[in-house]
Amino acid sequence: MNKSRKRLRILSQIYSIGLIALLVATSANAQSPALMQTKDARIDTRSTLAVATPISFSVIALNSDGSRESAIPRAKSFITSDSIVGMIKTTLGGRKLPDGTLQTATKVSAPGGPLFTITHDATLQGDGTKESPLGIKVPLFLNGSLTVTGVITASPAAENAVEATGGLDSRGNGAVGVNATGGKGGNGNGGNGVVAHGGDSAGSLGGAGLISEGGKVVIGAGGIGVKGDGGDSDSNRGGTGVLAVGGHSRSFIGGTGVEVLGGSSESDRGGIGLDVTGGSASGSSNIVGTGILVRAGTAFNGADKGLAGDFVGNVQIEQGDLRVTGNLSKGGGSFKIDHPLDPANKYLYHSFVESPDMMNIYNGIVTTDGAGDAVVELPGYFGALNRDCRYQLTVIGTFAQAVIADKVNNNRFRIKTNAPNVEVSWQVTGIRQDAYANKNRIPVEQDKPQQERGFFLHPDAFNQSEEKSVFVVQHPDLARKMKEDSEKSQKEKD
Secondary structure, three states: OHHHHHHHHHHHHHHHHHHHHHHHHHHHHOOOHHHOOEOOOEEEEEEEEEOOOOOOEEEEEEOOOOOEEEEEEEOOOOOOOOEEEEEEEOOOOEEEOOOOOEEEOOOOOOOOOOOOOOOOOOOEEOOOOOOOOOEEOOOOOOOOOOOOOOOOOOOOOOOOOOOOOOOEOOOOOEOOOOOOOOOOOOOOOOOOOOOOOOOOOOOOOOOOOOOOOOOOOOOOOOOOOOOOOOOOOOOOOOOOOOOOOOOOOOOOOOOOOOOOOOOOOOOOOOOOOOOOOOOOOOOOOOOOOOOOOOOOOOOOOOOOOOOOOOOOOOOOOOOOOOOOOOOOOOOOOEEEEEOOOOOOOOEEEEEOOOOOOOEEEEEEEEEOOOOOEEEEEOOOOHHHHEEEEEEEEEEEOOOOOEEEEEOOOOOEEEEEEOOOOOEEEEEEEEEEOOHHHHHOOOOOOOOOOHHHOOOEOOHHHHOOOHHHEHHHHHOHHHHHHHHHHHHHHHHHHO
16 A cells, blocks of 8 residues: 555656656747746646657655655656646746756846746836836836826826827827826716826925926917817707816915916017907807806905906907996096097097986977977986986077976976077986995995005005005015016116
């Protein structure tokens, strides 16, 4: 019984050593590295493995306690017709060369190099062994396209995380540096194409979420810095082209949502800071989109309402109307038209008529009858709109007396002259009493807020410097920047 077990153990060892010898022959003669893959010193060949080199090996029998019993020389020669299909496993970790040195599958420093190596370009590093695992070489430079299913995370120590430069397409146009498409949504929202977060800072400014510069051109227009196209929709409103939200602050002014600066020019006018066009529309029942829609921020916990828009400098509205549903406050006002007598070469201005009251003015000319009577009919809304009426009468063409015989009643009043058929010029004013006017009376006198005292809306009118402008109080950062830019421009001129 013991002899049978011993014989069985010897045969098993002979089979194992034969497989080891076959591994050695394979590493020396295999022509295609694609047939082998290493994992924990295993070689997995799923195709037929043919051996053409004769191999001799010895079988060593061991006792049950692991001690060597005897050496039994056995020789086996593999010929070209021999083959093995399946998996070959070596437990020795490599092979022994004729000069007595060992070549392992895991140590790169072993004489003769590793048993198996992976050929790659400069984008990768390592040879796939345990001591030198395969990885991406940093910084990574790619030429061509890259398709990734999953997530790419780049966290360099000092360099930019991702840099992309578009190439040249077949038509001579510059190719896109980064082309990002958000994932398609099923019942939910579609994915974002690009999400960019500026880096945090412990003691200075946080990093910009996105910095974009249009390309330079030698001849022609420069490239667009940022272009945002909202997504199309078949059943709802189209997507927003660009959405920008200023950062939150716990102890200072909140961040600016969008800051726009037109380009400078050395030989022509500077570039437009913001050029906005509303969307087009088609059909008699539709209207085109609004070019700019601006809303003031929401006030919480007693905060004052802010401005929806604040313009520093002249504002011009061309080929359209200005509608204001609230009150209009101004330093002065006028109309400006082409001069009626010389429209090609002159303009004509007339100032607005101002009043401390919200006053309406009505006037006209009427001729009394043979009895010296005339009734003036006013608009049907006059009584509902006006109160506290005031009258003026002027006789035209003759010496006569004219009086208001009856005040306004049922939207009419009566004039009486002491002579028949007298032409009279009349004027009636009234103070508005409509619902809006009653709730929004314009204050005639008002104290300045504490922080604006000592400052002026028009400091130059009082021979004060620009630093005494109310604008400096309302926009200290912008005023400081404007002053620095002005001083810099003056130095460049000098």
